[in-house]
Amino acid sequence: MPEETDGTLLPWDKAMLLLANPPPPKQASITRQHAGWYHIGPQPEMPIDLHDCEADLTEEGDPLLGHNLICKMMFVSGETGDVSPDTTSMIEGIVQQQVMEMLKRATDLAARRGVRTISTDDLIFLIRHDKAKVSRLRTFLSWKDVRKSAKDSDEKGGGGADAGGVDNFDLAANDPTLGTAGPSVGTRNSKNKKAKIGLPWDVSSFYSEVVPEREDEEDEEEEEMNAATLQRLKQADERTKGMNAEEYLHFSECRQASFTFRKGKRFREWAGFGVVTDSKPNDDIVDILGFLTYEIVTLLTEEALKVKAAEDALKRDSGGDEEKRGRKRRREPGLFDPPEEARTPVGPKHIQEAYRRLQKPDLKSRYMHHIPKGNWQRPLKLI
Template sequence: MAKFTSRYSNEIQHMMFVAGETQDVSAETLTLVEQILSSASELAARRRKRVISIYDIIFQVRHDTARVARIQKLLRWRAIRREAKKSNKEANGDVDIDEDDLSDDPLESPPNEEAVVKKTETPAAILPWDIESFFSVVPPGGDTNESLLDAPSDVSLKTLRWADEITKNMSKKEYDRWFTHRKASFITRKPKRFREWAGIGVVFQVLKKDDTLEIIGFLAAEMVKRLTDIALAIQAQHLTAHRKRKGQSAATLGTRRYGMFVPIDTGRSPIDIVHIRRAFDETQMKPKRKGVRLSRIPGKRTLELI
């Protein structure tokens, strides 16, 4: 088996910083996170299909309605930005706009309203299992078209409140650093390296005209942030239990504080491999359901997306 070579340690470090880990993480921990992300390609191999589309990715996360909504909204904004780029070229005479400069971060400002009015319909706006997909012609506008852009989800509002809370007391230098790290991406300006890393062309193929590659990079970044968040929570539990055994007062225990530039806890070391492995195990756990078991043989354990 070939030795795993890390390619995205710097980007993963920045993503973990945005997720709350402000201390220097070891190279072994960063490599483990990258290995976990790379193992998600096993899901692609199991499908036994050469070309993977956006619908295949959405089908894998179909039970996570919040994530599906984020993917749909991301695809719609990318379509709007492409339309704005095309309109600017026509108006200004081939004025090129680098699409990599258009961030996919949902916290950043959306494009102007004029571009939204012109074209807001994308293939991912209507899923194959939706009733609207049964019709060959879909009129522009409508509830399906506007709801993804206008109606903020609870997850989006929670993300905005979280970002506002952790940045309200920052200095200019601290905010500049946080803002720069928030733009960390697996695919921006280096799609070729990401294609090689993800096994695209070896394990599966994606359509160039599709946004599948961008969605895979978007989900990979989400996985890093979720692993970091769970690992920090696990570490906070361990520290609390350790301090209780030492007999420290309850006031010094507390829980994990959500804030990137809160006073540094000198008793906390960076999250390590143990916390990341525990976090990954938690993402693979399925909720226990009561039912009749016909045998004592446990079922086959499948790999779940983080």
């Protein structure tokens, strides 16, 4: 007679039941993306901090640069199409990476000088090899000082015909076409003449006495700057020839797009002040960074347009669009042919290729690179 029990299952009874009725196996599944990583296997429990991280990544907020602001700058640089948010996000990431690298290197330069705060000379020293950009930046800072001194004199003197007031100047501090802001009319007061910004590594700074400059004298940097400026002015003139009043008004509004205008606090947080560097920036540092970030967007857009033009030419020559046209023989467009497809804007792949080209090292940087150096990684190049 079997022994009576109180109804509880013994361990061997549980084992027999599991063998008789095994549970169904868990099927592996590829879960959705979690903040940049993938998991293959059973669905895991996402930790709370990862939930918060993913919410921050996917939340549609109002970033500093924003899609519309970058689209305006790309429109001025030559991109007339409707750029996708993925393209502008990639550009914003590149610009932020460049700004943080600038601040890091400028902080290292300031530490070598024995100071904790970075100066304008530290930022200009990082781009000293690009003479045209340095000249545009110095001109930008010079006219900024002129506008400031003219505004101060206008407030003290009460304004007047000979006071050299601020009304005689173009107050557009960020002119994307020129890269600088200059006077709209001739200045009447010699005090408001554009002052030349001196740099510590210039040859003239090695001597106590400075040779007076002539008004008709131009150095090599100004000649390079004028050549680049004339080229941009020519492109802008060709684009605005067929515009009506509304289109030109939109073009003028896009030219006033700025990274730092009325965004000083957000720009400091976005750039990494307090994280990358402990230095507290002044207005000149923020203006220089705003000028350089606009230059980065301009270079990326111009190079991406070249990449896309080469890609379109290759497709057109090799017959890459034959599938859409029923594999008919290509011929010259006639009078009654339907209009061609609308031009597509640049995409992330064009921006990526443009960034790769801009990161190509100079000849002097490739000296003795044939010698093996192990796992050596090329440093980031400032564009």
